[in-house]
Amino acid sequence: MMENHFFRLVWPSPWPITLSFSLLNLGAGVIYWIKSYDILPLFFFFILSFLIVGQWWRDVIREAVFEGKRSTKINLMINSGVILFIVSEICFFGSFFWAYFYFSLSPDYSLGVSWPPKGIVVVDYLGIPFLNTLILLASGVFITWAHYSVINNSFYMAKTSLFFCAMLGLYFLMVQGYEYVNMSFSFTESVFGSSFFTLTGFHGFHVLVGLIFIFINLIRLMRNYFSPTGLLGLEYSIWYWHFVDLVWPFLYCFIYWWGC
Template identity: 45%
Template structure:
């Protein structure tokens, strides 16, 4: 392919990873159904391994294009930032749908659950225990991530690495506490509408936290390898935007589901 273009944009080379990932996602869904209905999890973990491997190789190609080949110009970065904003907006509407279901069920509880919200025999968590601690942890992680970004903008790489590592540790601490909370939960997923909505909303948020931890971990590895400069670090910015989005969603979740229902 010729490298002489009359535009400042980067046309990616032919890559097998998008179509491979698409088929992997389809197979992952089918294997998940097999796991649920036939209690056979081997195909699920095989597909998960293939998906993670192909994603890793796709990310490797993107890192090569941006860091070593210099294809990510300012115009390309501007479009990538816009794409990340659209992705976060789509994630926002996903959570809006979950909150919509929650507030709809709360404002008009059906007769099947006794016209009560939370339904009878649902013992709610103490919002001033693990949920409050998790809120403080996520707020602190947002502060440390902002510290890391500010250090990178001032070319203070050592301080940026330390504060980013603190953010990752706090995220892992949050996930561990949420796992403990699930183990000690006095109700489960099939305990009425409340149980379904509670575990769907908090569970998907927890999944987003895990994805954010992976996102930040790759950012940390690239930061150690000096892939970023004070003016060229879109990977860091995208990860920080995603993490702050997860923080804000948790605050809404804590207020509406934990604190309000106590």
């Protein structure tokens, strides 16, 4: 009777509790880095967390691909979980946009009654931001092409297009890093600076997470883990990447163009 249901009781795993402690120490490492300028503990726990996530991810892939532990009901619930996760990410960015609009629509005297505040030299929206917009839009085209190719059994084309998508995402991060290095203002220069770096920085972090997701699925694609009817892992990375693509036009319009 214990197996008379659509779900599967997972085996005991060490990865959830070990990852929790590792992330706790990672947060402490950030505080230690800020206070003492020593990045070594932060770097150590970041690598440890990355290795734990890799082991956990390996077990999940093994259960789904080789052990056949994913029923239609379980896949449906995983789909719902991924959708709710993306919705929570939308709410996450929405809260920072709310703060940005709160200060920008009615700047007070501390901001010089102007937006951007006086003394802030904004980035030209037709320069690096426009280039990054083209890069992300192109990456969205390539990842959609990869999805279409897998569905149509064109796996060579799927690998090629997914690789180009990953390279464009990596190029986006390099261009954003160049923009940060040459920025004329910092995080501490008024609420404009903190809003700018918070929104664009968190978006860059989500691009990095999406890149890791894509690279993992590219490796799985090269090992023939996917089929036209079994490609949920790849589809989840596509959903997440399109979410990243969708957030950037809002950043471009309101942070770079409207905020100039």
